[in-house]
Amino acid sequence: MEQFLLSGLAIGAIYALVAVGFVVIHNVTGIINFAQGEFAMCGAMTAAALAAAAVPLPLALLAGVALSALVGLVTWYAALRGAANSSLVVQIIITIGASIALRGIALLVFGSSPKSVPAFSQGSALTLGAATLAPQQLWVLGIVIVLMALLWLLFERTRLGGALLAAAMDRQAARLMGIDPLAMGAFSFVLAAALAGIAGVTVAPITLATYNMGLALGLKGFVAAILGGISSVPGAVIGGLLLGIVESVGSGLLPSGSKDAIAFVVLIAVLFARPEGLFGHRAQRV
């Protein structure tokens, strides 16, 4: 049981990173970005390909994250900036288009076989009571904690983060204060894509990287974000950790093929019982 909890916490930390990206984009632009999981995939595949080409691991990881951020920026400018005021349906379809275009490009460039990324460090597993944590799982947890601290600093202590929050709270008022909502949109995509890229390269040593890893990762990040109330960054983090734990414990009890179904069941249950999420404000209900 402790083992399931700890493994769940580690994988949940990955979902949390993807979920935070959803929340940041959603808050700043109102867009639900169905390409979020593909941002993570781009980073993981790039890092895997570079690592396989004998590029030093830290450099490969950095390049993967940088490419994710770049893909996020390009997605914003090429696909979504001009549709910032379009209807929800148009925006949803555009991000779906971006999502499968990225999948296709990855399939074209990297092929369909799974690729491995070496673990960030060797060494023995950490034993906590009856459970053990592999070094890579420790890396995941450490990276997520550091990133959350950095995000807190960004939002609470820098002008850029403040501008982002202002644009998220009220686009019109932010514009009156000299903040360009479209520039903030670009920044939110870069930030979200970089977070997803970090999630991708960090999880790849555990799960392998494939061109279609983005679909499930995106869905789970999404479920985590809704669990946390879709507009709250701390909520998304807790939602991700909870989902990871539920999934880990559930897949220990249920047959292995049902692992991906757990996130979906959680989603339907949350929408049934508490659509505003565990911590969110009441969602618009009509």
Place this chain on the structure above:
Amino acid sequence: MATVRNACSAIAVALLIAVPFLHNGYLTGLLVVVAIDALAATGLGLLVGAAGEVSLAQAAFMGIGAYATALLAGHGWNAWLAIIGAGAVVVALAAVVGYPTLRLRGHYLTLATLGLGIIVFVALNEASPLTGGPSGYGDYPSLRIGALRLSGDVPFYVLAWLCVALAVIGGAALRASWRGRALRAISASEVAAASVGVSVRARKLEAFVLSAVAASLAGSIYAFYVGFISPTSFGFEQSVFLLVMVVLGGAETATGPVFGSLLFVIANEVLQALGSHLFPSTAQSAVAALQIVAFGIVLIVVMRLLPRGVAGAWLEKVAR
């Protein structure tokens, strides 16, 4: 506008009636597949165009329709009853997914149907004692009318296009009815629609269930036409391709998705030829990848430049 549209539709119908008499097996077979896709796309078009919601489970509903039909027919049901039984299964599933998600605006249905699509794909692969798993299922009888056994391209050509015609007429009637007006009011503003007494959730749920039923029927016809089904025909990408058809043709009219399906298959044939020309050595997977990239970009470009669809925009231009 209306006369041009009617003229185009009349020409299209005349051409469709002429096709079986050409005795061109390739063309007839291709157009059976177009009709099956058009049927599912017509359903999705109703959801996107009238209700303003996007589903990513349309291929999954096709898959459930196909598998449920095949399994029921394979276990001794009358084939036509099996089609109805499969429809009932899909209605129940769509209601369970739609009921909690459609009380919320916008992206929740897309998200839930994305999840549903993934699960159905996994389930079809994993439940191998029942479905045959990744290697597929083909152990079911063929469709009969009395003693007449339906097989080959022409009978299914007639059956599938008749179903498309019925779906388009039904869809047009629904859009023109008070339900259609209610749905348009909802997609403009749910709050405003609710404030004038529209039952937002009931109307959206109806549109979603109907769209799923169209997909289920398309899946049933597919199962009997091909005689063998496997999960790969009903994955996430197929759902996106159905969305591409809707977007290409334009979702504002009932006929739009049908034209979209025709445009899609033409674009697809061009892409296949182009792909095997560009990547002669790596062949199939590169062509598939090229197809995914191209249709992803098509979705973005069409939504940005011609949100009423290529067919819709062209009709407007001709009519002017």
